[in-house]
Amino acid sequence: MRMHRRTLMALAVFTGLTAPSMALAADDTIKIGLLATFEGPFTVLGEDGERGAMTAVAEMNGTVAGKKIEIVKGSSDASPDSAVRAARKLVEQDGVKVLVGPLSGDEGIAVKDYAKTQPNVTFINGTSAAQDTTLRDPAENFFRFSTDGAQWMAGLGTYAFKDKGYKKVATVAEDYSFPYTQVFGFMAEFCKAGGHVPSKSWVPIGNKDFSSVIAAIPEDVDAIYVALGGADAVNFLTQYQQGGGTAPLIGGSITVDQTVLTSKGKLKDVLKGTPSAGPTADTNDAPAWKAFVEAYKKQPGAFPSPSLFAHGYYVDMKATLLGLDQVGGDVSDGGKKLRDALSKLSFDTPTGKVSLDKNRNAIADIFLTEVTEGSDGNLLNKLVKVVPQVNQTLGIPEDEFMKLGAVNRDNPSCP
Amino acid sequence: MSLLDRPSQTLSSGGITGRQAWGLVGLLAAAIVAWLVFAVWPDWLNAILISKKAFVSAILNGITLAGLYFLVASGFTLIFGLMRNVNLAHGSLYLLGAYIGYEVTNRTGYWLLGVAAGFAVLAVVGVVMQVFVFRRLEGDDLRQTLVSIGISIVAADLMLAVWAGGTYQITTPEWLDGALTLPVITAVRSNGASVFLTYPLYRVVVLAAAIVIGVVLWLMLHKTRVGMMIRAGVDDRAMLQASGVNVHAVFAIVFAVGAGLAGFAGVVGGSALSVAPGEDVRYLLASLVVVIVGGMGSITGAAIGALLIGLAEQIGLVYFPTYGIVLTFVIMVVTLAVRPQGIMGKAR
Numbered sequence: 121m122r123m124h125r126r127t128l129m130a131l132a133v134f135t136g137l138t139a140p141s142m143a144l145a146a147d148d149t150i151k152i153g154l155l156a157t158f159e160g161p162f163t164v165l166g167e168d169g170e171r172g173a174m175t176a177v178a179e180m181n182g183t184v185a186g187k188k189i190e191i192v193k194g195s196s197d198a199s200p201d202s203a204v205r206a207a208r209k210l211v212e213q214d215g216v217k218v219l220v221g222p223l224s225g226d227e228g229i230a231v232k233d234y235a236k237t238q239p240n241v242t243f244i245n246g247t248s249a250a251q252d253t254t255l256r257d258p259a260e261n262f263f264r265f266s267t268d269g270a271q272w273m274a275g276l277g278t279y280a281f282k283d284k285g286y287k288k289v290a291t292v293a294e295d296y297s298f299p300y301t302q303v304f305g306f307m308a309e310f311c312k313a314g315g316h317v318p319s320k321s322w323v324p325i326g327n328k329d330f331s332s333v334i335a336a337i338p339e340d341v342d343a344i345y346v347a348l349g350g351a352d353a354v355n356f357l358t359q360y361q362q363g364g365g366t367a368p369l370i371g372g373s374i375t376v377d378q379t380v381l382t383s384k385g386k387l388k389d390v391l392k393g394t395p396s397a398g399p400t401a402d403t404n405d406a407p408a409w410k411a412f413v414e415a416y417k418k419q420p421g422a423f424p425s426p427s428l429f430a431h432g433y434y435v436d437m438k439a440t441l442l443g444l445d446q447v448g449g450d451v452s453d454g455g456k457k458l459r460d461a462l463s464k465l466s467f468d469t470p471t472g473k474v475s476l477d478k479n480r481n482a483i484a485d486i487f488l489t490e491v492t493e494g495s496d497g498n499l500l501n502k503l504v505k506v507v508p509q510v511n512q513t514l515g516i517p518e519d520e521f522m523k524l525g526a527v528n529r530d531n532p533s534c535p
Numbered sequence: 536m537s538l539l540d541r542p543s544q545t546l547s548s549g550g551i552t553g554r555q556a557w558g559l560v561g562l563l564a565a566a567i568v569a570w571l572v573f574a575v576w577p578d579w580l581n582a583i584l585i586s587k588k589a590f591v592s593a594i595l596n597g598i599t600l601a602g603l604y605f606l607v608a609s610g611f612t613l614i615f616g617l618m619r620n621v622n623l624a625h626g627s628l629y630l631l632g633a634y635i636g637y638e639v640t641n642r643t644g645y646w647l648l649g650v651a652a653g654f655a656v657l658a659v660v661g662v663v664m665q666v667f668v669f670r671r672l673e674g675d676d677l678r679q680t681l682v683s684i685g686i687s688i689v690a691a692d693l694m695l696a697v698w699a700g701g702t703y704q705i706t707t708p709e710w711l712d713g714a715l716t717l718p719v720i721t722a723v724r725s726n727g728a729s730v731f732l733t734y735p736l737y738r739v740v741v742l743a744a745a746i747v748i749g750v751v752l753w754l755m756l757h758k759t760r761v762g763m764m765i766r767a768g769v770d771d772r773a774m775l776q777a778s779g780v781n782v783h784a785v786f787a788i789v790f791a792v793g794a795g796l797a798g799f800a801g802v803v804g805g806s807a808l809s810v811a812p813g814e815d816v817r818y819l820l821a822s823l824v825v826v827i828v829g830g831m832g833s834i835t836g837a838a839i840g841a842l843l844i845g846l847a848e849q850i851g852l853v854y855f856p857t858y859g860i861v862l863t864f865v866i867m868v869v870t871l872a873v874r875p876q877g878i879m880g881k882a883r
Contacts, residue, residue, distance in 0.1 A: 161813055163700030295857055322856055328808040328817070329600055331735070332853045335592030336585050351702040351811040358704055358809065362735045364714045383702045421699070529857075 149188040150449050152440065153210035155221025155231070156246055156433070160197030161326045162224060162350050164379050165429045169223055169246055171419035172430030176437035179415060184441050185449035192216055198223070198325070200230030207231050211241050217451040218242050218444070218458070220437050223429065225250035225269070225298025235259040240454035242462070244440045247432030249373075250297035251304065251527050254481035255512060261455070263462050263480045265439040266432035267399055268512060269298050270305030270527070272373040274486040275507040276397040277309025280370055284395065286342040288316050289370065292333060292356065293347035295322040300527040302347040302372045308514060308524075311534035317345075318535050323352075330356045334363055347372025353380045354387065361390045373398035376491050378427040381499035391499060394491045400431045400471055401487035401503035402494075412470035424498045435469050435482075442467055473509070483511045575720055585853065588721040591732055593853045594846065599738040601838075601845030602745030603807070606800035608822035608829070608837045609752060610793030616769040616832020617789050619676050620669055623683040625797055626819030627690035632657045632798025633805035633814065634698050637705045646708045646806070653802035654795045661794025662787050669790075670783065687815065695812050703810040705802060711737045741803055748796070752834050765789060769832050824863060828870045830880025839878050 154173055157166035170193070182189050192214045194206035203222045210216050219241060222231050228248025235243040236259045245253070245264035249272065254264050280286045289310065293299035299322075307317055318341065321333050334356075337344060344367050348356050353375045360369075369390065374380070376396045380387070402425040404410075412434070416426040426434070443462040444451075451458055466475035472485035485508050489501035513521035525531050551559075572594075576587045584590045611625045632653040640649030668686070672678045714733040722730045756762035764785050767775045776782045797818075801810075804818075821844065829840025844863055851859025870877060 159812075161811065163695075163812055164702070167700060323852065324856060324860060326813070326817075327852065328814075329596060329849065329852070331738070332589070332593040332596045332849045333856075335596075336589035336853050338586075339588075351809060351813075354702040354704065355809050359735075362712070362714075362737060364733055364735075383704065386704070386706065 148186075149190045150184060150444065150451075151190045151192055151214065151216045151218075152437075153194055153207075153214065153216035153219035153221070154191050154433075154437075155194040155196060155203065155206050155210065155219060156223045156429075157198045157227075158193070158195035160199075160202075161352065162198045165247075165350055165374075165427070166195070166223055167421065168379060168423065168427045169429040169433040171416060171422055172426060172433035173220060173246075173437040174419055175412070175416045175430070176434045176441060178418070179438070180441050180445075184444045185447075187449040189441070194221070196222060196224075196227060198227065200226045203227035204230045204234050207234055207243075211238055216241070217455055218244070218440060220244045220433065220440055221246040221248075223247050223433075224296075225253075225301065226296045228253040228264075229297060232259045232262045235262045242440075242451070242455040242458050244436045244462070245432075246436060247429050248298070249301060249432075251301040251512070252297065254479045256526060258479045258481075261459060263436075263439070263459075263476065265436045265465075265474055265476070265482045265484075267482045267484050267486070267510070269301035269373065270308065270514060271482075271484075271510045271512060272398045272486060273302055273305030273309070274397060274510040274514060275309070275488040275505060276370070276395065277306050277311075277315070278313050279395060279397075279488055279504070280306075280343065280345075281310055281313040281315045284343070284368075284370075286315065286368075286370070288318060288341045289343050289345050290319040290321070290337045290341040291317060291345040291347070292321045292323065292330075292337070293345075293372065294325045294327075294349065294352060295529070296325060297527070299347040299372065300529065303345070304527040304532060305514070306345055306347075306370070306372075307532045307534065311532060316534055320529070322529055323348075325352065327352060328355055330359045331363055334360055334365060337367075341367060343368045343370050345370040345372070346375050349374040349377075350379055354383045357387050357390050361386055365390070369394045371396035371491070373428060376489070376501060377429075378402070378423040378425055379429065381491070381501075382423055388493065388499060391491045392493060395489070395504070396491070396501065397486055397488045397507075398428050398501075399484065399486060400426065400428050400501070401489045402500040403492075403502045404471070404487065405503075406470070406472075408468065409470045424494075424496075425500065431471065435471075435474060438469065439465055439467065439474070472506075477511060479512065481512045483509055486510045572719055575723055586721070588732060589853055591719060591721065592734070593849045595734055596738070597846035597849035598842065599742045599807075599845075600849060601841040601843075602742040603800055603804045604818075604821050604825050604845055605745050605749060605838050605841035606796055606803070607818050608825040608841055609749070609834055610796040611822040612826045612829070612832055612834065612837045613765070613789050614793045615826065617765060617772075618669070618679075618786060621676075621680045621683070622669075622793075623680060623819060624664070624687040624690060625683075625793075625822060626815035626817070627687045627694075628657050628660065628794045628797035629801040629804070629818045630694060630810070630812075630815040631660065631690065632801030633705070633810040634694060634703070634801075635798065636802030636805060637703045637810060640705050640802075646706065646711075649705065650799060650802045653798040655798075657798025657801075658791040658795030660798075661790040661792075664794070665787050665790035670786070687819070691812065691815055694815075700812055703805070705806040705810065707737055707806045711740060715739060737807060741807055744803065748799075749834065749838055752792075756834060761785070761788060824867050826877070827867055828877060830877025832881075833877070833879040836877055836879030 156169040194210045196202040196206045223246045243262045249269035371394045446461040447457040474484045488505040492502040494500040636649040636653040639652040717732045719732040720729045721732050825840035829836030847862045851862040
C-alpha cells in the first residue's frame with residue numbers, strides 16, 4: 121500500500137513538472153483542437169471525421185505558415201454536454217486557440233453557445249449540421265464551411281415527387297436537431313411540389329429495436345424517408361428487411377453514407393436504388409474529388425470512399441489551415457485576424473467552390489445521388505445531379521425563409 | 536382454527552373471496568386482451584391506438600424483447616442472489632458473447648455453432664472471473680462491485696481495440712429468415728379480403744428459446760441437487776457451507792451459467808438487432824432495471840420484470856417516443872416505492 125502511495129506521489133509530481141512545459145509549447149508549433157465522437161453510437165463516424173481532418177493536415181505536410189501543426193484530440197459521445205465538456209477541456213486545459221468540431225447536430229448548437237463565452241477562441245465546425253447552429257442566434261466566432269442538413273437535401277424532395285412519382289411519404293428519423301433539419305430540407309421541396317407526409321416517427325437516438333416503429337408506419341405510403349445514422353440506420357434497415365418491408369426508401373444524407381453502406385449484413389437488397397442527397401457523391405468524376413479520395417485512402421482504416429464526415433472535417437480543417445496560412449499562423453491577437461480571414465475565405469474544395477454567408481455558414485454544391493452496387497460489390501452513391509451553390513435559406517429570400525419557423529418535430533407539416 | 540378463519544370470512548362478506556375477485560379481474564383482463572388481438576377493430580379504436588397492426592406488433596415486440604432481457608437478467612440475478620455480488624461487468628459479457636458469436640458464425644458459416652460458442656466461451660470467462668477475481672475479494676461486496684466496474688471499462692476498450700467501432704450484424708441462417716403469418720386479422724380490405732399480421736420468424740424463435748431456457752432454469756433450481764444447493768445458498772450461505780457443501784464449486788457453476796447465458800443472449804440478440812460498442816452498458820442497465828423491478832435473486836422475478844420492461848419500452852416507443860424511456864423508470868420508481876425488495880423479491 122505504501123509503495124502504491126509513493127508511486128502515485130511520484131506520478132503527481134511528474135505530472136506537475138511536465139504540465140507547465142506542455143503549456144509553454146515552443147512558438148514554432150500551432151495547436152489545433154479536433155473534437156469528434158470517438159465514443160458512443162457515432163464512433164465510426166467520428167473516426168472517419170478524423171481521417172478527413174488528417175488528410176487536410178497531411179496535404180499541408182503537417183505545417184502551416186512555417187509552424188508545425190499539433191492536433192489535440194477531444195472526444196465526445198454525440199451528446200451536447202459531452203461535446204461541451206470536451207471543448208472546455210481542449211480550450212481551458214490544453215489551451216487551443218483554434219478548434220475544429222463537433223460532429224453531431226445537438227453538439228454543434230451546444231458548442232456554438234459555449235463559443236460565445238470564449239470570444240478569443242476560433243471555432244470551426246466539424247460536420248454538425250443543425251440549422252440553428254448558424255441561422256438563429258449565431259456566435260461571432262463559430263464558422264461552418266460544411267453546410268447544414270437542410271442544404272444537404274437540396275433537390276431530393278422534387279426528385280422524389282417528379283422523377284420517382286412518390287405522392288405520399290412517411291418519415292422515420294432520430295429525435296434531435298439534425299434529423300429535424302434534414303426532414304425540413306426534404307419536406308420544404310416535397311410539400312411544395314404537392315406531396316404529402318401523413319406520418320412522422322421520431323425515435324430516440326441509439327434505439328435498437330425498430331420493429332414496432334416499422335409496424336406503425338401507415339401501409340398506404342409510396343415510400344419511407346429514413347434519416348438515421350450509424351448503428352441506428354443499420355438496425356432499422358435490417359429489421360425492415362426481416363419484417364418483409366416492401367415500400368421503397370428515400371435516404372437522409374447519413375443514412376446512405378459510407379459509414380452505413382460498408383456495414384456487414386444483409387442491407388444491400390433494401391438499399392439498392394435508394395435516392396438521397398448530400399455534400400458528396402461517391403462516383404463524382406471531378407479530378408479534384410478523385411485526388412481527394414486517393415489522399416484520403418492513405419489514412420489508416422479508410423473506407424473505400426470517404427464518408428461525408430471525412431469530407432466535412434476535411435473541408436473545415438482545410439479552411440482552418442488556409443485561414444491560418446493567410447495570417448501567418450498568428451493568433452496572438454485573440455484570433456481576430458484569423459476570423460476576418462475566415463469570413464472572407466472562398467476556396468475550391470473536392471466538391472466545388474465554398475464561401476460563407478453573413479452568418480458564417482457555407483454556400484456550396486449539393487449532390488443528388490442514388491445507391492448502386494459498385495464493380496467490387498461495395499455499395500456506392502451514384503451521382504445523379506449536382507445542385508450548384510445552395511445557400512442556407514435554400515434559395516428562398518431570407519425574410520420569407522425565417523417565417524417558416526424554427527425546425528422541430530412538428531414543423532414543417534403537410535399531412 | 537375457526538378463530539383464525541373468522542377474519543377472512545368477514546372480509547369477504549360480499550359472497551366471493553378475495554382470491555375469486557382477483558380471478559374475475561384476471562379473466563376480464565384476459566378477455567379484453569383476447570378481444571384486442573383477435574377482433575377486427577372499430578374505427579374509433581384505430582384512431583386512438585394508431586392501428587391494430589401497430590398495437591399488436593408493439594405487444595409482440597415487447598414480449599420478444601422481454602425474452603432477450605430475461606436471458607441477460609436471469610444470469611445477473613442468480614449471481615447476485617447467491618453471491619451478493621452486483622456484477623457490473625455483466626453487460627460486457629453480453630457484448631463479448633455477441634462478438635464471439637459473430638466471429639464464429641462468420642468463419643464457419645454455421646449460426647448454431649456461433650450460438651454454442653457464445654455460451655461456452657463466456658461460461659469459461661465467467662468461471663475465470665469468479666476464480667481469479669471475485670473469490671479473492673470474497674465477502675467484500677463493495678470491492679467486488681468496484682472491481683467489476685473496472686473490468687467492464689477495460690473490457691469495453693479492449694473490445695473497441697479488437698472489433699473497432701463498427702456495427703456488426705450476425706447473419707441468421709436461411710431457415711430463420713422470413714415472416715410468419717399469424718391468425719390475427721389487422722384490417723379488412725374494401726373487397727372483403729382480410730389482411731393478416733405478419734411477424735418475423737426469428738423473433739418468435741428468440742421468444743421460444745427464452746421460454747425454454749426459463750423453464751429449464753426453473754427445473755434446474757427446483758428439481759436438481761445443484762439447484763437445491765443454489766437455493767440454499769441464496770437463503771443462507773454460511774449455513775450451506777457449514778453443512779459440508781463446497782460452496783466455491785456452487786459459485787463457479789452459477790457464474791458459468793450466468794455468464795454463459797449472457798453470452799448466449801449476446802449472439803441471439805446480436806442476430807435480432809445488431810452488435811456495436813455501447814451495447815454492454817445498454818444491457819447492463821436493462822438487466823439492472825429488470826432485476827430491481829422483479830426482485831434480486833429470483834428467476835420468476837426476472838421473467839416478470841423483463842416482461843414489464845420490454846412491454847413498457849416498446850409501447851412507449853410507438854405511442855410517446857420522446858418520453859418512452861421515462862416509462863421504464865416510472866415502473867422502477869413505483870416498484871421501489873411500493874415494494875422495495877422487488878415484485879418477487881424476499882425482504883431481508
